[in-house]
Amino acid sequence: MTELDETTCEQLSAWMDGALPADEARFLERRLRNDAALRAKWERMQLASACLRGHEVRAMAADLPERIAAAIGVDAPARVPGSAGPWRPRSRSR
C-alpha cells in the first residue's frame, strides 16, 4: 500500500471542498490518477461527509468501483486497505 503523506491528505481534504488552489489541485489530480490508496481515502472521506450531512448510506461491496472500472474499460488499480478486501483477478470485458 502507498503511504500517504500529510500534505497530500490535507490537499485532498481541501480539494473535496473545492478550496484547493489551482496549482496544488493539478498536482493532486495527477496523484489521484495513480494512487489507489489516495482514492480509497477520498471514498472514506466522502462516506464520512455523507453521514455528517445526514444522508442515508448503504455500505456497498468493496470491489464495486473496480468492477465498474473494468466494465467501462479502464485499468483499475489493485485494491488497498480501507476500500476493499483482498485483491483477486477478474475477467476483462474488453
Next chain:
Amino acid sequence: MGDNELDLELVRRVQRGDKTAFDLLVRKYQHRLGAVIGRFVHDHSESQDVAQESFIRAYRAIGNFRGDSQFYTWLYRIAVNTAKNHLVAMKRRPPTSDVEAEDAEHYAGAQRMHDTDTPERELLKEEIAREVSATVAALPEELRQAITLREVEGLSYEEIAETMDCPIGTVRSRIFRAREAIDARLRPLMDSNRVRP
C-alpha cells in the same frame, strides 16, 4: 469552487475521456446510491448489480449531462429507473410512487419500504454512523466547530474563517485534522467489515 462545482468539473473530465474522474464520482456516490437502490431492490446482492448497472448507464450517458441539474440528482434518476427496470425484468412489481432525490435519503426508518439487509450489514451501517458521530463529538472544540460548519452548515472556508475569526489556512488545517480523526476510526471498520459481493 463548491461541492457541486467539483462534481461538474469531474463530469467535464469524464466527458473528455478521463475515466479516473468517473472512478472518483463512483467512490463518492456509491454508498448513497446504494441506499436509494435498496429501497427498491431489497436483496443486497441484487442491489449491488443494480448499482453497478446504474453507474455503467450513467457513464454511457454522461455525454448528455449538461449540468442543468446537480450530478447526484441526475445519477439518482438513472438509479431509480435501473432499479425499476430490474424489478420488472425479475417480474416483480416496482413501487407505483417514487421519492424525490432530495427527500429520499432522509426517509430512513419510518418511510423505508423494507430492508432486508443482514444483521451484520445493518450493524455496519450503524457502526459507521456511530463512529463518525462519536469521533466528531470527541474532537477538540475548534476542530468540531470547523467540521460542523463545513459539513452540516455547508459554509465555505471563507465563511468559516470569518465565523471562527481565524485565517483560511487555519480553517483548512482544522477541517483536515477533523477528517483525519474520523478516518482513523472509519478505516479499520471498513477494512475488517466491508462486505464481499
